[in-house]
Amino acid sequence: MEKQKVIIIGDANVDLVLQMPKPNDIEDIVKSISEPKLYGGGSAANVAVAISKLGYPVIFCGTIGDDGYGKFVREDLIKEGVETKLLHTLKNSFTPMVIAIIQPSGERIIVVWPPERDADLKLEMKHIDKEAITKAGWLHVSGMCLRDSPIRETILKSMRIAKESGVPVSFDLNLRLELWGWENNIKSTVKKAIRLSDYIFGNADEEIIPISEKKSLKEAIVALSKDDKIVIARRGSKGSIAIINGHIIKTNSYPTKVLDTLGAGDSFSGGFIASKMNGDTTEEALQWGNAVAALKIQKSGARGVPSKEEVEKLISL
Numbered sequence: 001m002e003k004q005k006v007i008i009i010g011d012a013n014v015d016l017v018l019q020m021p022k023p024n025d026i027e028d029i030v031k032s033i034s035e036p037k038l039y040g041g042g043s044a045a046n047v048a049v050a051i052s053k054l055g056y057p058v059i060f061c062g063t064i065g066d067d068g069y070g071k072f073v074r075e076d077l078i079k080e081g082v083e084t085k086l087l088h089t090l091k092n093s094f095t096p097m098v099i100a101i102i103q104p105s106g107e108r109i110i111v112v113w114p115p116e117r118d119a120d121l122k123l124e125m126k127h128i129d130k131e132a133i134t135k136a137g138w139l140h141v142s143g144m145c146l147r148d149s150p151i152r153e154t155i156l157k158s159m160r161i162a163k164e165s166g167v168p169v170s171f172d173l174n175l176r177l178e179l180w181g182w183e184n185n186i187k188s189t190v191k192k193a194i195r196l197s198d199y200i201f202g203n204a205d206e207e208i209i210p211i212s213e214k215k216s217l218k219e220a221i222v223a224l225s226k227d228d229k230i231v232i233a234r235r236g237s238k239g240s241i242a243i244i245n246g247h248i249i250k251t252n253s254y255p256t257k258v259l260d261t262l263g264a265g266d267s268f269s270g271g272f273i274a275s276k277m278n279g280d281t282t283e284e285a286l287q288w289g290n291a292v293a294a295l296k297i298q299k300s301g302a303r304g305v306p307s308k309e310e311v312e313k314l315i316s317l
Contacts, residue, residue, distance in 0.1 A: 050270020
């Protein structure tokens with residue numbers, strides 16, 4: 001029997017990654033900055049690639065420009081095994097770039113260029129295959145796309161279609177408050193998306209607590225878990241904490257050497273979704289999320305996602 005596919009709706013762009021060394025002086029900085037490397041990027045597209053690399057069929061739905069970067073994005077997704085029949089190329093539009101500067105600690109500084117973005121925000125309902133959503137095994141969306149129209153309305157309507165069809169819906173907050181704050185009524189829009197979700201992912205301190213307007217993480221996940229939603233707070237090296245049917249579950253991270261944290265959260269989400277689609281319990285899926293993220297941060301670029309075999313080996317240790 002053919003597996004039901006996961007549908008991912010959201011952003012796709014390119015990442016230009018600069019790896020910073022640990023210099024002794026200014027001259028060392030100039031000499032030893034790595035050569036810039038271009039990768040496929042976008043929070044939603046990263047999740048799609050993670051799921052595909054873990055052996056589960058996935059369709060990506062989004063919009064790219066009719067430029068060199070757009071061509072790069074499409075070819076990269078195809079190379080990674082992601083179905084792109086719902087990836088639309090728009091005329092007279094450009095594909096944005098994320099410039100990621102990776103510090104010696106592995107943490108990253110991100111700049112979006114141009115700041116107002118373009119093609120990735122132009123997804124309309126005419127680009128959506130409603131039947132594909134109703135027949136999907138899962139729908140995942142990213143908060144990166146909820147700040148602008150028409151993609152904001154398109155994502156909310158798509159979530160509603162999935163919800164009414166009994167398709168599980170996951171939502172990664174991706175607030176990026178350090179870049180854009182609460183502008184464009186993002187708080188009220190995100191709360192609408194939360195109401196349409198079954199699973200909510202987010203960084204514990206930077207996203208879960210701020211959107212909940214609570215003081216502690218426990219209060220935050222309880223507040224967001226109304227109507228039996230499963231809320232998953234990612235805590236980096238501290239693992240993750242989730243609330244399932246009122247029960248709080250803490251899952252430890254896996255010890256690892258950090259090279260590049262770019263895309264770690266997307267990798268976690270992809271690992272969790274792939275695990276659930278393969279019939280695992282939510283507790284097992286949390287382990288998969290942590291394991292995939294741990295293996296990803298050992299590699300450069302947001303797409304440095306491990307294979308299913310690598311994850312299984314780590315979990316079995």
